[in-house]
Amino acid sequence: MKSQSLISSLNPANEPDSLDSFERAEIDASTKLPVLLFFGSAIFWLLVGSVLGLVSAWKMTHPGLLDGEAWLTFGRLRPAHLNTVIYGWASAAGIGVGIWLTARLCRVVLMHSKLLIAAAIFWNLGVFVGILGILAGDSRSIEWLEFPGYATPILFVSYAFIGIWTIIMFRYRRPGHVYVSQWYLFAAFLWFPWLYATANILLTWQPIQGSAQAAVNWWFAHNVLGLWFAPIGLASAYYMIPKVIGRPVHSYYLSILGFWSLALFYSWNGMHHLIGGPFPAWMVSASVVASIMMFIPVVTVAINHHMTMRGHFGALKWSPTLRFTVFGAMTYTLVSLQGSSMAIPSWNTFIHFTDHTIGHAHLGLYGFFTMIMFGAIYYIVPRLVGWEWPSANMIRWHFWLSAVGISIMVIALTIGGILQGFAFYDPTVSFRSSLDYATPFRIVRGLSGFLLLGGHIVFAVLFTQMVLRIGQIKEGPALFAKPSESQKEGVAV
């Protein structure tokens, strides 16, 4: 494709010249620099965020740990953990995967890579300034929006660049069907900047008053999951699962139905965090209804991925990408149905404000989203650097440390949270003694954090080896490899 200026790409008078045809390898190669920038920085923040999370977790049971310095207090470390993993790791990894998928699905080489490189620089600058701000005591105490007001505009610039780039790529795509993953990426890349700006304007620059602030807060916080992480994760799963096993999606009709019902219902879900709050009852009720309606998109995705995989489960043995992606896709079903049930007011009474919610959040962001991102990165990076992952065993270690770690964490927090909730509800139990119910489970949670951190270190080492092309030469990059006959035998068609 001819290189052209940003202005001429955006000018509606210019007819897109989209008929050039490109080799897949050529398209992959064109995404190398921006995608590796996003992946590399994401993995750095993942390590930082894991340490921050681990320290915060142990402070829950050992309050004396690392006390004495203001920036090491729980009130700063915990939001620093949340924002590092949300914006530093998960969002950046998601953007990287989204860029690669967009180029492949539009079937054109990446245009305006400078725009994306600028986006990556702004992104990391925003996260860096934001985390330092939180540790320095400038946290805004608004959940999921703790970054101080001087950090958020930097992130917004990055979001805006990516949104503009998405539109240009779509204009210049090669004609043909818009695959379902592409729809999910649109939802993420075009809605989220708008959502982020609205929430920041209404809470920081022109703050609205009273309990409406809580409404804006949770409308945003829940949509981060529903209109940002979930669509990117599902876009990746809808591409990776069929592509890896070489079989089209079981029911394309269901995938379309799933996308459009998610697009219609999800943005109404946030107010279910305010059940029982000083808030118009009809808004909470509308949100509870929408939360239950989420059964439709969730069940369509679950049926679809299961039926696509049916007869191919043996493939989990030989594909790292599939292993992580299927773990994530199954967790998506679990975490979404759990989320819908948590919106039922009678159950919400027990679990609100307990560790159960923390377990749910980690199941969603780690069990579902992070695992799918790991899977996608294992697929994408060899195709960008033309190098094979140096060690199959290290990938296995990464998988099992992550999978076992997150399972232990979520089970411990869920059980501990429910016990804690029943204790809260019992007037004969004091608040102080209600905490004792959760303590042993919090210790288990703290231990599971070590497993996750271990997995991340293995992953970071693997990624560094790939980028620097360290290690002995294997038979060829994964993109050229085909499973042997014996490997195929485990795979019924």
Add this chain to the structure above:
Amino acid sequence: MTAGILLLVSGLVFLSGSALLAFYWAVRDGQFNNLSESAKTIFDADEPVGTPTDRFPSNTRP
């Protein structure tokens, strides 16, 4: 309070509304005309249906 809630509800309507508009475009454009073929758009002559494309790295030749 009222202005904030008004803004919030208009936000909800905007999100759902833009989804409806995009859906309208997709139907008009014929995106849903042939669903069973559309599912195969991610495959091509190079990587056709039936070819697995990922596996663990190994030193032994298959």
